[in-house]
Amino acid sequence: MTMAEGPAGAHTNYTLVIGDKNFSSWSLRPWLALKHCGIKFAEDRVRLRQPDSKAEILRNSSSGKVPVLKADVGLIWDSLAILEYLAERHPDHLLWPQTEEARAAARSISAEMHAGFVTLRNDMPMDLLGLLPSPSIGTTLESDIRRIVAIWRGSRERYGKGGPFLFGAFTNADAMYAPMATRFRTYGVDLGRFCDDGTAAAYAETILTLPAMAEWTEGARAEIWERATA
Known part of the structure; x- marks a missing residue:
């Protein structure tokens, strides 16, 4: 598991559960923000469009959907919620505009x-x-x-x-x-x-x-x- 730096020097364990990169637009969104900002995280991929895909996703989140961010605070599901959490947790990356x-x-x-x-x-x-x-x-x-x-x-x-x-x-x-x-x-x-x-x-x-x-x-x-x- 890789570590992500928090705003006060604290470390946060992040694992981002995503779907296939060719298909999962919602997974791309927080993944791109994390990568572009250089915030370290582990990646856990669930293959989509497979007989066991739903069960695999449910093992990670009761929402039954990807992406899911696993963090010290627990699970954050839904792409926009993850992005809001990252902006709050890493204000130095200015993930929302300043004005x-x-x-x-x-x-x-x-x-x-x-x-x-x-x-x-x-x-x-x-x-x-x-x-x-x-x-x-x-x-x-x-x-x-x-x-x-x-x-x-x-x-x-x-x-x-x-x-x-x-x-x-x-x-x-x-x-x-x-x-x-x-x-x-x-x-x-x-x-x-x-x-x-x-x-x-x-x-x-x-x-x-x-x-x-x-x-x-x-x-x-x-x-x-x-x-x-x-």
Whole structure:
């Protein structure tokens, strides 16, 4: 088990229980925040879409879902709850923006991602390594895409002057929206159709080229090989 530094020099044992890296968008979110910030943790993966997947997950959390963060305080399940805990436990990493206005905006768009975009999730499920044809973009799916692009563009314009992320520096909001950047790539969505000034495409590229994203992607490739040779 690896150790994570707390704000007062204390050590915290972290284990993050995740699903397959090719499929589990919710697992990616806290994993990306931990990796990008350099917070040490142990990783425990549950293979999804297997006969015993549910039972394996239930052994880690009664929620029956991944991810789950095992910490000294107990279990924290749900991606956004984990991100909130990390921001509280590691304030030096500034996982929420520093100003009150920006912090409120970051929390709002993170909660919107957490609760919304059902059509996009269903029509464009995460398949990190796939290059798949775009589904028919009907009114509801287009509305989801346009809203995400508007969030990216608005956040970058209002708060992102100090860096390439939604609020300049990397925050939990970037972790929450990272899986959407992978979905747009997987399904060949032309972001220029929805944001003609290039802001959305540039932001997606920022996320997709993060070193932590490259590490997650290599992990997904290893898992595919593992499945193929099992």
